[in-house]
Amino acid sequence: MPKVFPYHPEQDAPAGHDYEADPQWRKKPLTPSQLQVNDVRLETLRPDRGPMLEINERATSTLVPDTAAYTPSASFVRIADATSNPIEKQRFTNLEEEYGWMRHLRLQKYQQNAYDDGDSAKCRWIHCSSKFPEYLAGLLWALSDDLESVADSMRMLDAAIQRNTRFSKHGKYFAPFSQCLARQTDGSSKETYPLLVSVPFMDWTMQGPTPPLRFQVDRREGFLSSRSSAHILRSVLQHYYRLEDTRDREHSQVFAKHKPWNTNRELDLKVRQWYGHYPTGLNVDELWILAIDAEHIVTFSSNQTWKSRWPPLQLTxxxxxxxxxxxxxxxxxxxEAKEYTAITHMMASLSGAVGMMHRNFWPDMVLCLTDRYAGRMGHLQYRLHRSPSTKLVMDLIACQEELYIVIQITEEQIEMIQDLQTTLDTGEATTEAEAPSPASRRRVSATYGDFDEYDSPRRLVTRRSTYRQLSTSVLSDPLAQLLDNLQRELADLRDLRDNTDRLVNRTIQLVNIRLEDHGKAILVFTVVTIVFLPLNFVSSFFGMNFSDIRDMDRTQWLFWAVAICVTVGVVTSSIVLAFSGGAIVEKMHMWRDSRREKTLSTTTVLRQIGANVGEHGFRVYGTDKDGSGGTSYQSDW
Known part of the structure; x- marks a missing residue:
């Protein structure tokens, strides 16, 4: 078999075009410099072990010509074929003028085997480091090849965005969802593409302003705010407290409090080598996945280009x-002979996003999510054995609160992936060669099983499977493996949460025990004060420098008689008020209420008597001659 080397067009790519200097490109919401294009291809990097699937990054300047900024008149024929509604035609015209150049990013040739030219691929992955919902409609319109259903897909996309958009004090965000954007007709097999998925995922950050972004920067990046249409990055507290300002609580995050590299020199060197910056914050980002068809998939997330590409800390x-x-x-x-399609890469994208902080996805990770919370809880448990206090209880409750938020996010991820699995099972969408594709050119291509001369020795397959393997995949189904990893992470997080609950209860018990000792000391101090305070008062009274007190001829028995009587009276009054003060106050309130009721009842009786007299007239005493010597007049109304 001849030796075939992979083709990397970015090596021969000319210098990048300055899109910001071109007035035509400045009118576009997106330019090629803001997109990252990758091709999934069969490559023969090691001829002795056969072809392997690899991801090759393509330079967008080699795919998109400079004249693509000008909208050709032939593109309006495409709009007429897509819809007859004048309102939709106007919208599609605007989308064509702004995003029509992206049609150059479509695959021109599907790869059948490892010996096809470099322009062919099995799947093309486009990543956009920005999260504006209007980009979804633009990319769906530009990359869609099925003009008969693109109008229906656009309507379903608008409905999905409107239905799943949530609002908060910190900006808009999507609820986790998976939505098929193809119109389903009765009596036909269910279509899978286009497919839109949104899922939240956790990622580390640093306190304070992050370093400047390196590339793929959206020109609107500096103008992001909670009022814009973009879905901006949020902290883990902002994700949960949607209507509260959490800036004064960000410094108390577990990631900000727990700094194990301060006491471990070896770990400090690993963190500096791996992260480049100390991970002192936890953020919640969103991953949007738009599978156009079996060969094209687009992902959206926040710009992470201030992080390193190797070690792979960026999402891509x-x-x-x-x-x-x-x-x-x-x-x-x-x-089994399986084909790599957009659905397969969707599972890879989901695994890379939701497993960003989990050890079950990434065994070689330094300071994963569970390690940070377990280390923080170990420090709090050490403080518990030394000096339990109410401050320790508050720290434990803060750690417990963050664990509840992380568990809630993980449960949302599992629920969304299960819904996606149900959608794919219902539509009979698989990652095998019979997966549906809108392109009629698609044929059953050569897979690993077709290269018998390389796959026949079993030992080569075993050796091949360990090539740069940083993640563990035991199950053959990627989606089942993703769910298994998430469920194991969820079990670890729940164990940490239960341990936190036990620590909180134990700390409260120890604090209460210490409060009992403090109560005894306060009781002794109170008794001594009650006994000696009257004596001190009487001593001060008899020691006043007045003539009537100074010139008394009485002996000290008068002092003791007065002091003992005052002390007994004060102690007795204190005991009565301490043990029966509540009952006495309650009886006083009852007496006052009963007296008020009697007064009200007397007033009511007098008013009734006056009303009865008013029915027959009124009498003026002192005018009629009666038995009492008075004179009375009676007048009837």
Missing amino acids: SRISDVSFRGIRNAYFRSG
Whole structure:
């Protein structure tokens, strides 16, 4: 078999075009410099072990010509074929003028085997480091190849965005969901593409302003606010407290409080080498996945280019170097011939996003999510054995609160992935070669099983499966493996939460025990004060420098008689008020209420008597001659 080397067009790519200097490109919401394009191809990097699936990054300047900024008149024929509604035509015209150039990013040739030219691929992955919902409609219109159903897909996209958009004090965000954007007709098989998925995922950050972004920067990046249409990055507290300002509580996060590198020199060197910055914050980001068809998929997330690409801390690097290789290696170990489609890459993207902070997805990770919370709880438990206090209770409750938020996010991820699995099972969408594709050119291509001369030795397959394997994939189904990893992480997080509950209860008990000792000391101090305070008062009274007190001829028995009587009276009054003060006050209130009721009842009787007299007239005493010597007049109304 001849030796075939992979084709990397970015190596021969000319210098990048300055899109900001071009007035035509400045009118576009997105330019090629803001997108990252990757092709999933069969490559023969190691001829002795056969072809392997690899991800090759393509330079967008080699795919999009400079003249693509001008909208050709032929594109309006496409609008007329898509819809007859004048309102939709106007909208599609605007989308064509702003996003029509992205049609150059479509695959021109589907790869059948490892010997096809470099322009072919099995799947093209486009990543946009920005989260404006209007970009979804633009990319769906530009990359869609099915003009008969694109209008219906656009309507369903608008409905999905409106139905799943949530509002908060910190900006808009999507509820986790998966939505098929194809109109389903009765009596026909259910379509899978286009498919839109949104899922929240956790990622680390640093306190204070982050370093400047390196590339793929949206020109509107500096104008993001809670009032814009963009879905901006939020902290884990802002994700949960949607209507509250949490800026004064961000410094008390577990990631900000727990700094194990301060006491461990070896760990400090690892963190500096791996992260580049100390991970002192936890954020909640969103991943949007738009699968156009079986060969094209688009992902959206916040710009993370201030992080390193290797170690793969950026989301795109994590997907291409960790989760993709885990799925690829699982395909090697399985005996089934499977095809890599957009659905497969959707699973790889989900695995790379939701597993960003979890050890079950990334065994070589330094300071994963569970390690940070377990280390913080270990420190709080050490403080518990030394000196339990109410401050310790508040710290434990704060850690417990964050664990509840993390568990809630993980449960939302599991629920969304289960819904996606149900959608794919209902539509009979698989990652095998019979997966549906809108392109009629698609044929059953060569897979790993077609290269018998390389796959026949079993030991080569075993050795091949460990090639740069940073993630563990035991199951052959990527979606089942993703759910299994998440459920194991959820079990670990729930164990930490239960341990936190026990620590909180134990700390409260120890604090109450200490309060009992404090209560005894206060009781002794109170008794001594009650006994000696009257004596001190009497001594001060008899010691006043007045003539009538100074010149008394009485002996000290008068002092003791007065002091003992005052002390007994004060002690007795204190005891009565301490043990029966509440009952006495309650009886006083009852007496006052009963007296008020009697007064009201007497007033009511007098008013009734006056009303009865008023019915027959009124009498003026002192005018009629009666038995009492008075004179009375009676007048009837």
